[in-house]
Amino acid sequence: MSNEFFAPGERRAAKVNDLFARIARRYDFLNDLQSFGLHRLWKRRVAELAQVKSGDRALDLCCGTGDLSFALARRGAETTGLDFSPQMLAVAAQRQAANLKLKTENLKFLQGDAQQLPFPENSFDIVTVGYGLRNLTSWERGVDEMFRVARPGARLIVLDFGKPPNALWRAAYFTHLRLSVPLIGLLFCGNASAYAYILESLRHYPAQLAVAEKMRALKLENVRVINLLGGVMAINYGEKPAAT
Ligand SMILES: C[S@@+](CC[C@H](N)C(=O)[O-])C[C@H]1O[C@@H](n2cnc3c(N)ncnc32)[C@H](O)[C@@H]1O
Numbered sequence: 001m002s003n004e005f006f007a008p009g010e011r012r013a014a015k016v017n018d019l020f021a022r023i024a025r026r027y028d029f030l031n032d033l034q035s036f037g038l039h040r041l042w043k044r045r046v047a048e049l050a051q052v053k054s055g056d057r058a059l060d061l062c063c064g065t066g067d068l069s070f071a072l073a074r075r076g077a078e079t080t081g082l083d084f085s086p087q088m089l090a091v092a093a094q095r096q097a098a099n100l101k102l103k104t105e106n107l108k109f110l111q112g113d114a115q116q117l118p119f120p121e122n123s124f125d126i127v128t129v130g131y132g133l134r135n136l137t138s139w140e141r142g143v144d145e146m147f148r149v150a151r152p153g154a155r156l157i158v159l160d161f162g163k164p165p166n167a168l169w170r171a172a173y174f175t176h177l178r179l180s181v182p183l184i185g186l187l188f189c190g191n192a193s194a195y196a197y198i199l200e201s202l203r204h205y206p207a208q209l210a211v212a213e214k215m216r217a218l219k220l221e222n223v224r225v226i227n228l229l230g231g232v233m234a235i236n237y238g239e240k241p242a243a244t
Contacts, residue, residue, distance in 0.1 A: 003197050003200040005193060005200075006201060013137055019194050019197060020064070021085060021087045023191065025087075033184055034180075034195075042233055042235070043071060045226070046068060047071035047075060049157055050072060050075070054076060057077065057078045057079075057124045058077035058126035059128070061128065062082075062114055062133075063081030063092065064091075064092070064130075065088055065091040065092045066095060068081075070107065073106050079108075080107075080110055081107065082112045083112075084111060084112060093109060114136060114145065115137065115141045121149060122150070125153070126154060127146045128157045129157075133158055133205070134161060143156075151240065153239065154239065155237070155239055156239070157235060157236070157237050158237075159235050160233070161205075162207050162228075162233055162234030163208065164231035165227075165230075177198055177199040181195045207234065208234035215236060216238075219241060223237070225237075
């Protein structure tokens with residue numbers, strides 16, 4: 001199965017950029033609709049796992065419209081949300097300007113590539129990525145960059161679609177992604193293909209077990225996989241060792 005927003009290799013980033021440019025204005029609404037609002041709980045879980053302490057610096061990669069960035073900033077972290085899509089960042093900036101609760105001094109948004117971060121090593125105490133790793137040309141490169149900019153003791157947290165270990169549950173969930181999710185995209189965003197992309201991208205993404213393996217290969221500590229809804233969604237957690 002092919003999708004107009006997926007291309008392997010060098011052309012991947014341009015396609016992904018095009019996709020998010022098209023859906024940016026409807027992105028938050030569609031997220032609520034297709035997850036029945038559950039993505040808010042999962043993101044709150046990520047923010048809790050980040051264990052924000054006074055003076056912490058946080059980096060939220062592929063921040064999109066800013067949900068995780070806002071959550072980290074509201075917990076007190078000096079936060080940078082980074083994304084390569086000007087359209088998604090524009091929505092994040094609008095939200096920040098329009099909502100008093102989100103108008104935090106300690107949050108800034110920045111355009112950039114998650115695979116080539118404009119920060120020196122050992123810069124952040126918290127590095128998160130929500131529904132972003134799966135979209136990168138090289139998810140491994142993304143994790144390498146998270147590791148590089150993390151300070152010793154930093155928490156690295158990845159939230160994304162997962163692959164449920166139970167075969168029956170996985171088949172049911174993939175059917176949902178193949179049929180219902182594109183239909184929701186068509187009805188409410190006028191674009192079925194943009195939402196069919198989720199399944200296509202997941203096919204090319206090895207998901208939670210491989211991310212955990214990669215974290216262990218980097219010698220992260222306390223590496224954990226938290227499966228949500230039987231692995232439909234997953235959080236990967238790891239800590240950069242105090243001395244590397
Ligand atoms: C599914 S959205 C996730 C947004 C937000 N983190 C959330 O959880 O709602 C994926 C985001 O990743 C961004 N993205 C994809 N590839 C990127 C890259 N190489 N560098 C920076 N951002 C990227 C897209 O522009 C998009 O905003």
